[in-house]
Amino acid sequence: MATQKKWRLVGDYLENCNCDIVCPCLVSTKAMMATPTQxxxxxxxxxxxxxxxxGDVALDGLNVALAAHTPGPMAEGDWTLGAYIDERATGEQTNALAAIFGGDEGGPMAVFAALVGTHLGVRKVPIEGKSRSVEIPGVLTVAVDPLASMHPSGEIWGMTGHPLAPEKIAFGIGREGNGFNDHGWNWNNSGRNGHYAPIEWSN
Structure with missing residues (x-):
């Protein structure tokens, strides 16, 4: 789909799944797709x-979260996806975020949009987000800590080619107490694979 407006985002991204560390998706290729460890x-x-x-709509300070279930390797598709947009977003901001994170406006999320088989819709909710953690009261609590490293930074960074952060991504672990409960799903990914990265996207 042709893009309608110029857009740009700078911020942070985190991910926590139910795989053992390290998630096979991060070390897969098109020729050799690894199955999730669970x-x-x-x-x-x-x-x-x-x-x-x-365009002219500012998006500073807002948060977005996505929850997805895939029956096998993520790259094979058939995702079931639910989306959450910061309740502080105005109508214009909500539409802009839905377009960008739904993949309609190009950019990294367009790669994922093609893999979604069932979309459970978008909810506006209070989202508290900061570096490497996010919370939606009654729905999700996710925090990712860096994997142990002898590097002075205490982090392990890699160039995995991940669509959301292809230049560098940090390997992490889901903090104790991580959980998600909505759409009939009830997950606890504490101690499971996590990663995080700065993002800078545009069309």
Missing amino acids: GCCDNVLAFHIDKGNY
Whole structure:
């Protein structure tokens, strides 16, 4: 679909799934797709926008979260997806975020949009997001800590080619107490695979 407006986002992204560390998706290729370590993938992706715009619509400070279930390797598709947009977003901002994160406006999310088989809709909710953590009261609590490393930063960064952060992504682990409960799903990915990265997207 042709893009309608110029847009740009700068912020942070985190992900926590039910795979053992390290998630096979991060070390797969098109020629050799690894199966999730639990057979299926139960996954939360969260985004905090430090600075952003969609045309003349400012998106600074807003948060978005996605929850997805895939019956096998993520790249094979047939995702079931639910989306959450910050309740502080105005109508214009909500439409802009839905367009960008739904993949309609190009950018990294367009890669994922093609893989969704069932979309459970978009809810506006209070989302509290900060570095490497996000919370939607009564729905999800996710925090990702870095994997232990002898590097002075205490982090392990890799160039995995992940569609959301192809230049670099940090390997992490889901903090104790992580959970998601909505749409009939009830996940606890504490101690499971996590990763996080700064993002800078545009069309």
